[in-house]
Amino acid sequence: MAGKVTVGAEKVTQKSIAARIDGEEITVGELDGNLQFVLHDIAEMEHKLRLNKLQEIIAKTTEVGKDIEILLPVPEPPRIELPYEGRSVRGNPEAPVTIAVFCSYQSPHCKSFQPMLRQLLNKYPGWVRQVNFDFPLKFHREGIRAATSARCAAEQGIFWEYHDALYTKTPDLGAETYSQTARHLLMDGNRFVSCIEEGGYRDLVLQDQDIALQLGLQNVPIVFINGLYLKGKRPFKQYAYWIEKELVKLDIDPKQDHAWIQTKNNKDRLPVTNLPLALVGISKSSVESKSRALIEVEGQRAQYFFPGQALLKEVSLKRLQEGYAVIDNRGTVERLPLKGEGQNVIPLTSSLQHDESLRQRIEQPQGAQGKKLIDPDGVLTLGQAWLAQQLEQREALEAKFIKAELEVEGHHLMRLEGVADNEFFTALGFEENDVLLRVNDSWVHSGQNELWNALTSGKVIDVAFMRKGLPHRLQYVVEELGYFEENSEE
Structure with a gap:
C-alpha cells in the first residue's frame, strides 16, 4: 500500500x-x-x-x-424504515405494529418460521400486521420465479393463500407446483401462467432483493418489528417482547382487545349512513381482502365491491362484518346495514380457531398429561369447486390408503401409496408413504377415515401425519370461491 x-x-x-x-x-x-x-x-x-x-x-x-x-x-436492535406501500397485508391493515419478513419461498428455514408468524398474529389480533419482502438467495434456483408467481397470485386477490400453499411444498418448487396450486385455489389459470411467463413482477422481486442486499442481509428469515432488526428464527417470547414494547410506547395495553375484533361493539357504536346505498348481500371470507358485498349505488343494479373500493366520490367500502358493511364517508366511519338485518348473508368457511375443547383434543390426543402435537406446518386454502371435482373420484382416492404396520385402537394405521403424481394428495401436501394419524380429533385407521367428511364439513380441518419417522401437521380451509362471479349477471 x-x-x-x-x-x-x-x-x-x-x-x-x-x-x-x-x-x-x-x-x-x-x-x-x-x-x-x-x-x-x-x-x-x-x-x-x-x-x-x-x-x-x-x-x-x-x-x-x-x-x-x-x-x-x-x-436494543437498530431501527430502520422500510417501504410498505402496495404490499399485501395479513391482519389488520391499520395495525400499529408491522412485522416485516424477508424470506425466500425455497428456504426450509422460512418454511419452519411460518407457524411462529401465525402464533404472533393470533396472539395480538388487530395490533399487528404482517407484510412480506422477497429475498430469494442466490443458490435458490426457484426463488425468483416462486416469488414472481406469488405476486401473480396477488394480482388475482389470493396472495396469502398462495403464499401459505407454496411453503407447504418447500423446497420442491417448480412450474407444476405453481400451476397445480393455482388450480386448487380456483385461479384463472391462463392469466396466471401468462403472468409468470411475461415476468412482469420479476423487477419488483429484484427490487426487494436489492433492498435486502443494500441493508447487508445475508440469510433468511429476517424480521423487522416496526423497523427493529431481529435476525433468524427466535423463541416466541422474544418477538412478543419487542411487539409489546412497541405497543407500550404507544400507550397501548397489549392485553387489551383491539376494536378490529370487537365486531358486535363496533356495530352498536357506528352511526347508520344516510347515503343512497343498499347492501344486498355479503360474502364474508376468512381472508379480509376476499370478502365482498353486493351493493346498490344510487338505485342502480347491485354490483359487487371489495374492501378498499370506491362506492361514491370520497366514499369507500372499508370492511365487512356479519350483517353490515363499514364505509368511509369522507373520513367518517359509518355502518351500512344489510337489507333485512341478517338475511341474504352468503357465508364462507372461516379459518377461525377450533373451539377450546376440540383444540385440546386435537393437540393432546392422550389427554392433558400427553405430549402436545407440534404446531401446524402450514394452512392450505382449497377451492370448494376444485375439491368437489376431486372428490368425484373418491373411490379411486380411497384406494391410495394402504394398511401400515402400526396399529391403534385395534386397527392398522393407513399409509399413502401411489400418490406422487396425484393432484388431490399433492395439493393437500402429502407425499408417498406418509402415514396419516389423525383428522381433527379422530384417529385415521383401517376402521375409520374421517378425512372425507371433514373436507365437506365447512369447518377448518386439522390433519396430523408421519413422514420418514417425523410428525407433521397441516390445516385446511375450504373456501366457497367465485359466488359473485357466477351470479353477477342475474
Whole structure:
C-alpha cells in the first residue's frame, strides 16, 4: 500500500476519527452506520454469553426460594424504515405494529418460521400486521420465479393463500407446483401462467432483493418489528417482547382487545349512513381482502365491491362484518346495514380457531398429561369447486390408503401409496408413504377415515401425519370461491 499508515490507540466513541484519507475524515459513527446489523449480532452474542454465565452463578450460589432479579439489559436492535406501500397485508391493515419478513419461498428455514408468524398474529389480533419482502438467495434456483408467481397470485386477490400453499411444498418448487396450486385455489389459470411467463413482477422481486442486499442481509428469515432488526428464527417470547414494547410506547395495553375484533361493539357504536346505498348481500371470507358485498349505488343494479373500493366520490367500502358493511364517508366511519338485518348473508368457511375443547383434543390426543402435537406446518386454502371435482373420484382416492404396520385402537394405521403424481394428495401436501394419524380429533385407521367428511364439513380441518419417522401437521380451509362471479349477471 502506498503512503504512510499510522495506528492510534485512543478510547473509541461514535465521533472518534477512524481514519483520514488525504485529509478527509472518516468517523467511527460512519463505519458503524454500515455495520449496524453485524454489530448488533455481536452485541446479542455478548449478551447471551453474559446471561449464560450469570445463570451458572445463580445455579451454584443461590439457595432455593430466594428472590432473583436479573438486571442485565437486553441490547436494543437498530431501527430502520422500510417501504410498505402496495404490499399485501395479513391482519389488520391499520395495525400499529408491522412485522416485516424477508424470506425466500425455497428456504426450509422460512418454511419452519411460518407457524411462529401465525402464533404472533393470533396472539395480538388487530395490533399487528404482517407484510412480506422477497429475498430469494442466490443458490435458490426457484426463488425468483416462486416469488414472481406469488405476486401473480396477488394480482388475482389470493396472495396469502398462495403464499401459505407454496411453503407447504418447500423446497420442491417448480412450474407444476405453481400451476397445480393455482388450480386448487380456483385461479384463472391462463392469466396466471401468462403472468409468470411475461415476468412482469420479476423487477419488483429484484427490487426487494436489492433492498435486502443494500441493508447487508445475508440469510433468511429476517424480521423487522416496526423497523427493529431481529435476525433468524427466535423463541416466541422474544418477538412478543419487542411487539409489546412497541405497543407500550404507544400507550397501548397489549392485553387489551383491539376494536378490529370487537365486531358486535363496533356495530352498536357506528352511526347508520344516510347515503343512497343498499347492501344486498355479503360474502364474508376468512381472508379480509376476499370478502365482498353486493351493493346498490344510487338505485342502480347491485354490483359487487371489495374492501378498499370506491362506492361514491370520497366514499369507500372499508370492511365487512356479519350483517353490515363499514364505509368511509369522507373520513367518517359509518355502518351500512344489510337489507333485512341478517338475511341474504352468503357465508364462507372461516379459518377461525377450533373451539377450546376440540383444540385440546386435537393437540393432546392422550389427554392433558400427553405430549402436545407440534404446531401446524402450514394452512392450505382449497377451492370448494376444485375439491368437489376431486372428490368425484373418491373411490379411486380411497384406494391410495394402504394398511401400515402400526396399529391403534385395534386397527392398522393407513399409509399413502401411489400418490406422487396425484393432484388431490399433492395439493393437500402429502407425499408417498406418509402415514396419516389423525383428522381433527379422530384417529385415521383401517376402521375409520374421517378425512372425507371433514373436507365437506365447512369447518377448518386439522390433519396430523408421519413422514420418514417425523410428525407433521397441516390445516385446511375450504373456501366457497367465485359466488359473485357466477351470479353477477342475474
